Amino acid sequence: MATPPSATAPGTSPSLARSRPRHGEQIIKVVLLLAALVSVATTIGIVVSLLEPTIRFFGEVSAVEFFTSTSWGPLFEPPGYGVLPLVSATLITTGIAVVVAVPLGLGAAIYLSEYARPRVRQICKPVLEVLAGIPTVVFGFFALSFVTPLLRGILPFEIEIFNALCAGLVVGFMIIPIVASLSEDAMTAVPRALREGSFALGASKMTTSVRVVLPAAFSGIVAAVILAVSRGAGETMIVYIAGGGQPNFTFDLGKAMQTMAAFIAQAGSGDVPIGTVDYNTIFAVGSLLFVMTFAMNYVSARLVRRYREVYE
Amino acid sequence: MTDIGTSIPSVTVRGPQAPGNTAALDPVFTVSDLSVFYGEYEAVRQVDLSIGNREITAMIGPSGCGKSTVLRCFNRMNDLIPGARAAGKILYHGEDLYGDHVDPIEVRRRIGMVFQKPNPFPKSIYDNIAYGPRVNGTKGKMDEVVEEALTQAALWDEVKDKLKQNALSLSGGQQQRLCIARAIAVKPEVILMDEPCSALDPIATTKIEDLMQQLARDYTIVIVTHNMQQAARVSNRTAFFTADVDDKGERHGRLVEFDETSRIFTNPTDQRTEDYITGRFG
Numbered sequence: 008m009a010t011p012p013s014a015t016a017p018g019t020s021p022s023l024a025r026s027r028p029r030h031g032e033q034i035i036k037v038v039l040l041l042a043a044l045v046s047v048a049t050t051i052g053i054v055v056s057l058l059e060p061t062i063r064f065f066g067e068v069s070a071v072e073f074f075t076s077t078s079w080g081p082l083f084e085p086p087g088y089g090v091l092p093l094v095s096a097t098l099i100t101t102g103i104a105v106v107v108a109v110p111l112g113l114g115a116a117i118y119l120s121e122y123a124r125p126r127v128r129q130i131c132k133p134v135l136e137v138l139a140g141i142p143t144v145v146f147g148f149f150a151l152s153f154v155t156p157l158l159r160g161i162l163p164f165e166i167e168i169f170n171a172l173c174a175g176l177v178v179g180f181m182i183i184p185i186v187a188s189l190s191e192d193a194m195t196a197v198p199r200a201l202r203e204g205s206f207a208l209g210a211s212k213m214t215t216s217v218r219v220v221l222p223a224a225f226s227g228i229v230a231a232v233i234l235a236v237s238r239g240a241g242e243t244m245i246v247y248i249a250g251g252g253q254p255n256f257t258f259d260l261g262k263a264m265q266t267m268a269a270f271i272a273q274a275g276s277g278d279v280p281i282g283t284v285d286y287n288t289i290f291a292v293g294s295l296l297f298v299m300t301f302a303m304n305y306v307s308a309r310l311v312r313r314y315r316e317v318y319e
Numbered sequence: 320m321t322d323i324g325t326s327i328p329s330v331t332v333r334g335p336q337a338p339g340n341t342a343a344l345d346p347v348f349t350v351s352d353l354s355v356f357y358g359e360y361e362a363v364r365q366v367d368l369s370i371g372n373r374e375i376t377a378m379i380g381p382s383g384c385g386k387s388t389v390l391r392c393f394n395r396m397n398d399l400i401p402g403a404r405a406a407g408k409i410l411y412h413g414e415d416l417y418g419d420h421v422d423p424i425e426v427r428r429r430i431g432m433v434f435q436k437p438n439p440f441p442k443s444i445y446d447n448i449a450y451g452p453r454v455n456g457t458k459g460k461m462d463e464v465v466e467e468a469l470t471q472a473a474l475w476d477e478v479k480d481k482l483k484q485n486a487l488s489l490s491g492g493q494q495q496r497l498c499i500a501r502a503i504a505v506k507p508e509v510i511l512m513d514e515p516c517s518a519l520d521p522i523a524t525t526k527i528e529d530l531m532q533q534l535a536r537d538y539t540i541v542i543v544t545h546n547m548q549q550a551a552r553v554s555n556r557t558a559f560f561t562a563d564v565d566d567k568g569e570r571h572g573r574l575v576e577f578d579e580t581s582r583i584f585t586n587p588t589d590q591r592t593e594d595y596i597t598g599r600f601g
Contacts, residue, residue, distance in 0.1 A: 124401060125401065198438070200434060200436060200438035201438055201440060201441075202399075203396065203399070203432075203434065203438065204434065204438040204439075204440065204498070204501075205440070205450070205454075206396065206399060206427060207394065207396065207427055207431060207432035207434075207502070208427065208428070208431070208450060208451035208454060208455075208501065208502070208505055209424050209425070209427045209428030209429075209451065209454060209455055209505060210424070210450075210451075210454045211424055211454075214454050218450070218454070219440055219450075222441070222442070223440075223441055316440075316441035316442060317441055317485075317487070318441040318487070
């Protein structure tokens, strides 16, 4: 028995070399890589296609005017290229949307993950997610034909038919399911042991939810809010339909406003000849929207890394 | 080893206060005819038991015998499980723990709990200890509360220079002592421990056991353990549970024997207890 295993005796010592080829593994690896590359390539493609017309735009229009003038009307005569009205409209509608969606979405998430009985959750969550599947154009007409008249009936001040307030509110409703559903996932993933630890110290359900579960799920919740805000900032149809098409530089929520995305939709659906300044304007605004959303994502990712509570 | 009745090996018994000679029981909890249900399923059947003031009571028995379930009745932790229900009576200083007027949150403030796996909050060491007092509206010098709790849990010297560090940076044994400190910080009367050492190495286990002995001077402790030697080492009284299997194949936990630890480990009255502690099953 002391003789070492010999390679010349295959019957007693089978080789450790691969016995049969595994081509499938290689093929799957390549297919999966391609799948990952498609989204990367798309992103790069978008950046490149935005960049070229944008550069040409700034060859003809001064960046100072673009970023400081408050008069927007590239299709008018004489044209105005000050993007601030679009930026302020975008920030205002997104801001209203966040004010609506974050408390309601988080409230729904806390209810579903901490309070609801399993049966209620099983029914409520899919229903909530249906809301996310409604086409935004439907939301847009819902805003214009239902919410605006309702607001005009109950608000003590005058609002126009097309107004930023209604547009922002309905964008908020649209992104509630994103906040709620993703936050609920993050909260449900918090180990039960942490909740028990809190309850065992005499904490109530609310205290446990707010002071233990929410902080532990913080990174997931912030990710949910970022995604929702990005969707809201880039939201087009609702603000196009309900917000009106006038690029007013105003902070009066009852006035019509045009967001960046709404301008792109409006100009893009018109007959703007390729290669003209008007055409390049669309891409300049698109680039700016892209940069703003990207910057927000980046900053929040940094914040999350700093404040999150890792529970494993 | 033929005559197990007279020779029970390798178990040293020492109660924390008066080894082998526990004083008369001064009950904190009096359990009578307790059955616990999860939905239709009766997990534990007809338990009668008393927990003595400032004693360590161990609950031992094989897996699935309902000892943790009973433990979790003492602070109404089972309330949090949908469908869980307790029948029978648990008196806490003569007051019905499941009475209509009883607030489970108040119960849990007076009766702390330490869990099987250390479960510190993903916060700083300081905030972990301060959480309970803050939640319960304690005013005053939080720094002192934190220091006192950590000192009582024999952890202060190890962590005093890193109170702002995340609690999860501690070792498993330190985390468990932190959880004990966290429980102490709200000044409970009773500490329930659900297999507190099962996730720890022997050295950390020894530290926790020493700590329990010290805490028993001020607190009533109930510990569930799989480790019989641990029960023998630390407890004054031991309750031995087992599970009966009914004709439907369902297991129902049942208390077999409850007595002074020295008696349980040297001269048990029930054959099943003897079989278990001598390693014949379980």
